[in-house]
Structures are given as C-alpha cells and as structure tokens.
Amino acid sequence: MPRYIATRLLAAAAMALLASLVVFLISALVPGDPVLAQLGDILASNPATVAEWRAKWGLDLPLWERYGIFLNGLAHGDLGISIATRRPVLEDIAQYAPATVELATVSFLLTLVIGIPLGIAAAVWRDSWVDSLARAVSLLGVSAPTFWLAFIMLAIFYGGLEWAPGPGRMDPIAFPPEGPTGLFLVDTLLARDWESFWDCAAHLVLPSIVLAAATIGLITRTTRAAMLDSLGQDYVRVSRAKGLKERAIVLRHALPNALVPVVTLGGLAFANLLAGAVMTETVFAWPGLGRYTFRSAAALDFPAIMGITLVVSATYLLVNLLVDLSYAALDPRVRR
Amino acid sequence: MSASTVPPLALPPAMPVPRARWRRRLRRYGPAWLGGGIVLLWVLVALLAPWISPYPPDAQDVVNRLQPPSAAHWLGTDVLGRDVFSRLLHGARLSLLAGFTVVLVGAAIGTTVGIVAAWARGFWDEALMRLTDLVLCFPPIILALAIAAALGIGTQNTILAMLVVWWPKFARLGRALALVQRGQEYVEAATVLGLKPRRILARHILPNTLGPLAVLVTLDLGNAILTFAGLSFLGLGVVPPTPEWGSMVAEGRELVEQWWIAAFPGFAILTVVVGFNFCGDGLRDWLDPRARSR
Numbered sequence: 001m002p003r004y005i006a007t008r009l010l011a012a013a014a015m016a017l018l019a020s021l022v023v024f025l026i027s028a029l030v031p032g033d034p035v036l037a038q039l040g041d042i043l044a045s046n047p048a049t050v051a052e053w054r055a056k057w058g059l060d061l062p063l064w065e066r067y068g069i070f071l072n073g074l075a076h077g078d079l080g081i082s083i084a085t086r087r088p089v090l091e092d093i094a095q096y097a098p099a100t101v102e103l104a105t106v107s108f109l110l111t112l113v114i115g116i117p118l119g120i121a122a123a124v125w126r127d128s129w130v131d132s133l134a135r136a137v138s139l140l141g142v143s144a145p146t147f148w149l150a151f152i153m154l155a156i157f158y159g160g161l162e163w164a165p166g167p168g169r170m171d172p173i174a175f176p177p178e179g180p181t182g183l184f185l186v187d188t189l190l191a192r193d194w195e196s197f198w199d200c201a202a203h204l205v206l207p208s209i210v211l212a213a214a215t216i217g218l219i220t221r222t223t224r225a226a227m228l229d230s231l232g233q234d235y236v237r238v239s240r241a242k243g244l245k246e247r248a249i250v251l252r253h254a255l256p257n258a259l260v261p262v263v264t265l266g267g268l269a270f271a272n273l274l275a276g277a278v279m280t281e282t283v284f285a286w287p288g289l290g291r292y293t294f295r296s297a298a299a300l301d302f303p304a305i306m307g308i309t310l311v312v313s314a315t316y317l318l319v320n321l322l323v324d325l326s327y328a329a330l331d332p333r334v335r336r
Numbered sequence: 337m338s339a340s341t342v343p344p345l346a347l348p349p350a351m352p353v354p355r356a357r358w359r360r361r362l363r364r365y366g367p368a369w370l371g372g373g374i375v376l377l378w379v380l381v382a383l384l385a386p387w388i389s390p391y392p393p394d395a396q397d398v399v400n401r402l403q404p405p406s407a408a409h410w411l412g413t414d415v416l417g418r419d420v421f422s423r424l425l426h427g428a429r430l431s432l433l434a435g436f437t438v439v440l441v442g443a444a445i446g447t448t449v450g451i452v453a454a455w456a457r458g459f460w461d462e463a464l465m466r467l468t469d470l471v472l473c474f475p476p477i478i479l480a481l482a483i484a485a486a487l488g489i490g491t492q493n494t495i496l497a498m499l500v501v502w503w504p505k506f507a508r509l510g511r512a513l514a515l516v517q518r519g520q521e522y523v524e525a526a527t528v529l530g531l532k533p534r535r536i537l538a539r540h541i542l543p544n545t546l547g548p549l550a551v552l553v554t555l556d557l558g559n560a561i562l563t564f565a566g567l568s569f570l571g572l573g574v575v576p577p578t579p580e581w582g583s584m585v586a587e588g589r590e591l592v593e594q595w596w597i598a599a600f601p602g603f604a605i606l607t608v609v610v611g612f613n614f615c616g617d618g619l620r621d622w623l624d625p626r627a628r629s630r
Contacts, residue, residue: 015473026486143609145562147569148585148602159592271475283589297485298571309482313474
C-alpha cells in the first residue's frame with residue numbers, strides 16, 4: 001500500500017508540472033501581441049519603446065526561461081494580475097472560492113442523498129415505476145443544459161410562483177455575515193444569526209438543485225448498473241439461500257460492492273460540478289469562481305482565465321488522486 | 337441469464353404472440369426509434385432552415401420586440417424583435433455542424449492514435465498515452481474555455497479548442513479495443529501471411545473495433561452539442577448576430593418575464609441531446625446482446 005500511494009503521488013506531481021507547462025504554452029502562444037495591445041498604436045510605432053516594454057515584461061527572453069520565471073511565480077503563489085479587476089488573480093480566486101465551495105458542497109450532498117438511494121431502489125424494484133422515474137431523472141439530468149435548467153427553475157419558482165428567493169447569495173438589502181470561513185451557512189450559524197441563516201439557506205435551494213442535476217443523473221445511472229451487477233452475483237444467491245432478509249442482502253452485501261464503481265465516478269462528478277458551476281453561478285448571479293470564470297471569459301481577461309485553469313486542474317488532479325487512493329482502500333485487488 | 341435457466345431442448349413450436357412480442361420490441365427499441373426520429377427531424381430542420389423559417393433569422397422588428405408567442409410569431413420575439421422560431425430553426429445548423437465535426441474528427445484522430453499506440457507498444461505507446469493522460473487531467477470545459485479564449489471568439493476556434501480536449505477518450509477506447517484484437521488469432525494469421533502492419537491495422541483491426549466506437553460516437557454527439565452550446569452561452573462559440581442555441585439562451589437569461597426567449601432554444605438542445613442518448617443506448621443494446629437485460 002505505501003508503495004502504491006508513493007507511485008500515485010509521484011505521478012500526480014509530474015502531471016501537475018506538465019499541466020502548468022500546458023497552461024504556460026497556451027498563454028505564451030496567444031495570437032496577438034499583449035504589448036501592442038497595452039501600448040496602443042502611437043507608442044507601438046517606436047521600436048525602442050516596444051523593445052523596452054518587452055524587456056520589462058520579460059517577453060524578449062527565450063521560451064524556456066519565461067517558463068522558469070512563470071514556475072517561480074507559481075511557487076510563490078503569483079498567478080499574475082487580472083486585467084479586468086486589476087488585482088492579483090490569486091486574491092480574486094481566494095475571495096470568490098468560498099461561495100463556490102459552499103454551493104458545490106451542498107450540491108454534492110444532494111447528489112449523494114438523492115442519487116444513491118434512487119439508484120438502489122431502481123435496481124431492487126427493476127422495471128417498476130421507481131425504475132422508470134430513475135431513468136427519467138438521470139436522462140433529463142444528463143441531457144438538460146445546465147444554464148437552461150437554471151433559467152427555467154428561476155423563471156418558474158421565482159418569476160412565476162414566487163416560492164423561491166431571487167438570484168444571489170442573500171437578500172440584496174441584507175448585510176453579508178462577517179465570519180472566518182466565507183461559507184455563509186457556517187458563518188451565520190457561528191454568529192447564531194438565525195434570520196440570515198434561513199435567508200442564505202433559501203437562496204441555496206434552487207442553485208444547488210440545478211447544479212446537482214447532472215451529477216444526480218450520473219450517480220443514479222452508475223449505482224443502478226452496479227447494484228444490478230451485485231444482485232446477480234453468487235454471494236447474493238447464497239445469502240438468499242441462507243434465508244437472510246432481503247433488506248440485509250441489499251444493504252449489507254450487495255451495496256458495499258456496488259459502491260466501488262460509484263466512488264471511481266467521483267472525479268467525473270467533480271468535473272461536472274465545475275462545468276455546471278460556471279453556468280449555474282452565471283444565471284443565479286452567485287458571486288463565486290464560476291461567475292468569475294464567466295466574466296473573465298467574456299472580457300478575455302487572460303491572466304484570470306489561466307489562473308483559474310491552473311487552480312481548477314490542480315484541484316481536479318487532487319480529487320482524482322483521492323479517488324484512486326480510496327479505490328485502493330476499498331478494493332484490495334487494486335494495490336500492487 | 338444464469339446457467340439454471342437453460343431452456344429445455346424440445347421447445348414447442350414457436351407460438352407467435354404478436355401483441356406481447358410487439359410490446360416487448362417497443363420496450364426494447366422504442367426509445368431508439370424515437371431518438372432516431374428526433375435526430376432525423378433536427379437534421380432535416382438544419383438542412384431546410386432557410387426555406388421553412390417564416391422570417392429571416394436576423395430581421396429586426398423593434399416595434400414588435402419582446403412579444404409573447406402568437407400566431408404571427410410562434411415562439412415570440414426577442415429583445416431586437418427577431419422571430420425566435422426562425423432563429424431556433426437556423427440555430428440547429430450550427431449546433432449539429434459543431435457536434436458532428438467535433439465528434440467525428442475527434443474520433444478519427446483519437447482512434448488512430450489509440451490503435452497506433454496499441455500496435456507500436458513500447459516507447460510510442462507510453463508517450464502517446466501520457467499525452468492523453470495530460471489532456472484528461474484538465475476538466476474538459478475549462479481547458480476548452482482557456483484555449484477558445486486564447487484563439488479568439490468564433491465558431492472555428494471554438495470547434496478547434498473542443499477538438500483538443502475531445503480526442504483523448506477515443507484514443508483510450510481505440511487502444512483498449514485494438515489491444516484486445518491484437519491478441520486474436522486472425523491477426524496472428526494475417527501477420528503469418530506476411531501482410532504489412534498498416535494493412536492489418538486498417539483492414540482487419542479497425543473494422544472490428546467499429547461497433548463500440550459507433551456507440552461512443554453516438555452518445556458523445558449529444559455531449560459535444562451540450563459543450564458547444566455551453567461555450568456559446570459563455571460568449572465564445574459564435575459572433576453575436578449568428579443564431580445559435582446557447583447564445584440565444586444567454587441573450588434571454590435575465591428576462592424571466594419574457595421566458596420564451598431563453599426557454600425554447602434550451603429546450604431544443606435538450607431534445608437533440610435526448611435523441612442522441614436514446615440512439616446510442618439503442619445501438620449499444622443492438623450490438624451487445626448481453627447489455628440488453630439491463
């Protein structure tokens with residue numbers, strides 16, 4: 001096991017280094033010269049000024065030297081300055097991250113609480129109405145564009161029925177809680193500010209359902225297939241022959257074995273949450289990383305886009321590493 | 337499907353029970369036919385859009401802006417008074433074109449890489465597979481977003497950016513399938529007969545991997561259309577007046593009162609994706625009888 005962990009860690013570190021190279025190359029090989037864009041036509045017509053600027057930003061150095069500088073900056077937490085907000089990209093990301101972490105965590109919990117039981121029920125009562133329901137939910141979840149689903153939910157439950165509050169994390173006239181975590185639910189709980197807590201919770205309902213839709217579809221589908229597979233195994237027949245209660249067979253014997261493929265889906269589910277967050281946050285005016293990504297893309301704010309790509313892919317690598325490790329913990333056959 | 341359910345040898349002559357059999361067939365292949373119908377309908381719409389849409393897609397009629405659906409404008413009008421129905425029909429062209437281009441070209445590149453890697457083994461296998469790993473270590477839409485932003489707004493650039501992130505899954509599948517085929521006797525026989533590797537790859541191994549590839553391609557078309565629409569929604573896929581479903585939803589996303597502007601194009605995306613998903617599932621069941629019981 002330690003050897004397996006060490007190999008996986010090394011591989012992930014190598015991948016992270018290569019990923020930084022990819023991000024660097026994308027930003028270095030952009031068509032269009034950033035210096036010309038910064039200087040404007042008149043100044044750019046003077047070759048001396050242009051050369052001075054290129055030297056100032058290190059653009060006259062060979063590519064590999066620029067990559068060294070870029071890596072050195074990364075090691076010191078320097079992701080560059082955002083063109084749109086004129087602040088360090090890392091500061092921006094740190095400011096917007098909590099809102100996304102809160103939204104994604106609630107969505108992930110929703111996914112587990114809805115997706116896994118629905119998948120189990122669909123497999124146990126195969127071809128029943130539960131199965132049809134599970135099929136419909138997973139098909140719609142996987143096929144509906146997240147940005148459209150967000151709009152439809154907002155139009156129905158906020159615009160039409162007025163059951164749900166509008167976009168944003170809180171009522172627009174309310175003061176955001178000042179707390180250590182930036183997660184509003186936690187901060188309001190810590191401050192025992194119940195009114196704000198319920199306000200934040202109500203604002204979370206629609207976006208978290210929308211964001212969870214695609215992952216619920218994935219998890220339901222996988223759980224159902226894995227459960228069907230488990231339930232067809234010999235040990236299930238043996239358990240039945242022993243006279244075990246059906247409930248015990250499903251929950252104690254079939255389920256643990258069925259969960260292994262569900263866990264390996266974690267990385268994919270996480271990627272889905274990220275992609276969904278960009279769309280969901282944009283429609284719900286949710287001040288998180290997703291909306292920051294959207295605004296950076298719309299403004300072609302290069303340093304910001306590259307910073308997000310780096311941070312997100314690093315997180316993605318980490319999640320996949322954790323998935324690999326937990327897979328090994330769950331299934332002894334994987335350890336070499 | 338276990339061994340205990342082997343049918344008795346002396347079966348009574350098959351008694352056709354038409355209705356039950358028909359129902360079973362409908363259950364098994366009904367969704368696939370429905371999906372095929374939906375896809376075919378959208379392909380026809382995309383081809384015939386200029387002739388069947390009631391208005392030109394860019395015709396502005398500011399007096400009649402933000403009109404709800406009516407007899408004159410079936411799906412209402414948008415902020416500039418353009419007919420949503422006409423724009424929706426024209427939008428099918430770009431969505432389908434982008435989806436097919438990305439998946440077919442991506443599959444061609446990816447499969448070639450995968451099969452070559454499986455055949456070459458050793459250094460090239462390792463190098464090509466690490467390259468696919470590298471692309472797969474980015475969440476697809478984020479990497480596509482970064483590349484598309486670097487290349488600049490536009491359909492061609494967005495398709496190019498999607499291609500960069502699209503081929504690796506086909507490379508993995510192609511390699512896995514080719515590795516299985518490589519061990520088969522017919523490949524050994526072809527080698528013994530003195531056929532050149534290129535001929536064995538193209539004429540013998542490739543055709544045998546086409547089935548599973550076709551399933552992934554079909555299922556993936558919906559995926560690609562979703563991603564392209566998502567990138568357009570973010571403002572990268574098309575330059576504004578071009579009718580495209582994702583950007584149409586983006587234009588209407590803040591108009592909750594005028595829901596028809598964003599709701600219908602999004603619903604169009606949903607139907608296409610559902611159509612391709614049904615087709616892909618049906619194709620898989622048809623090619624792999626073992627999966628049928630699922």
